[in-house]
Amino acid sequence: MTLKIYGIAASRAIRPLWAAEELGLPYEHIKLHYHAPELKQPAYLSMNPNGLVPVIDDNGLVLYESLAITSYLAQRYGQGGLWPTEVEQQARALQWTLWAATEAEPPARQWFQHTQFLPEPQRQSALAEAGLAKAREKVLLLEQVLSDRPFLLGNEFTIADLNVSAVLQRLPAIAGDSAPKAVQWHQRCFTRPAAQRAFALRDKA
Ligand SMILES: N[C@@H](CCC(=O)N[C@@H](CS)C(=O)NCC(=O)O)C(=O)O
Structure with a gap:
């Protein structure tokens, strides 16, 4: 399943978008505005109970907090590059x-x-x-x-x-x-x- 990144680029979603681009990962960008009412609806809150962007869904791993997401992507897909080995x-x-x-x-x-x-x-x-x-x-x-x-x-x-x-x-x-x-x-x-x-x-x- 393709990595999904929720949140418009003019938000903290820019951080996982940049990480995905660095890593050459294919991704689906779901351009949710940070003022979108969907953020406070149950479907979205089940992914991020804070009701904020960004969120990612990477093959079933749903993660929020932009810097946790970038760090996860680097660790998972960028060993020895974006993610240092030592x-x-x-x-x-x-x-x-x-x-x-x-x-x-x-x-x-x-x-x-x-x-x-x-x-x-x-x-x-x-x-x-x-x-x-x-x-x-x-x-x-x-x-x-x-x-x-x-x-x-x-x-x-x-x-x-x-x-x-x-x-x-x-x-x-x-x-x-x-x-x-x-x-x-x-x-x-x-x-x-x-x-x-x-x-x-x-x-x-
Ligand atoms: N610490 C969170 C902050 C996320 C955050 O504040 N996102 C803003 C957009 S940049 C948001 O979704 N705001 C919507 C709101 O405040 O209702 C992260 O780094 O992911």
Whole structure:
């Protein structure tokens, strides 16, 4: 059975879409909007009781949480490539994935919500500024780590890079001029053909 990926590309579903493209996996894309009422209906809630996208169904394995999905796809289909073989590197990939979810995403999201996503009357500039300052601290940490290597785990692009760069999708705007190496790394990730193919899906209905 073909891998099914639920969620429009202009949502966190971009993460599993990008992973599937990296791995060359055939998939069916079910373009559910994050505001679609179906997300709160029993059929969808039986797959993800949180009522959120993305979800995947991989031959009967139903999984939610975008970064768990990307990590699963890498581990299952990308051994020795997207998923490193050494246990130490796998541990570092997990470290970066959790860092992306718990350290980087909350402030980056706060900044984005209060500058672009929320309707203007709901935006609060103090929250936007605080989110930006905190997110920039995280980018500066990446700047240090990337001072001596092209990718987070070394010389090769891995799931750690996909997860962190996808979460920090707006890294160049967050960094400004403060973190040139992090910006270059982000470009290296986002100019990969698989990333381009996945992000191009945002322009399609
Ligand atoms: N931690 C979850 C977050 C998923 C999430 O918040 N998805 C948003 C779209 S990016 C959503 O479905 N929102 C619908 C809603 O809030 O009702 C993940 O990474 O998969």
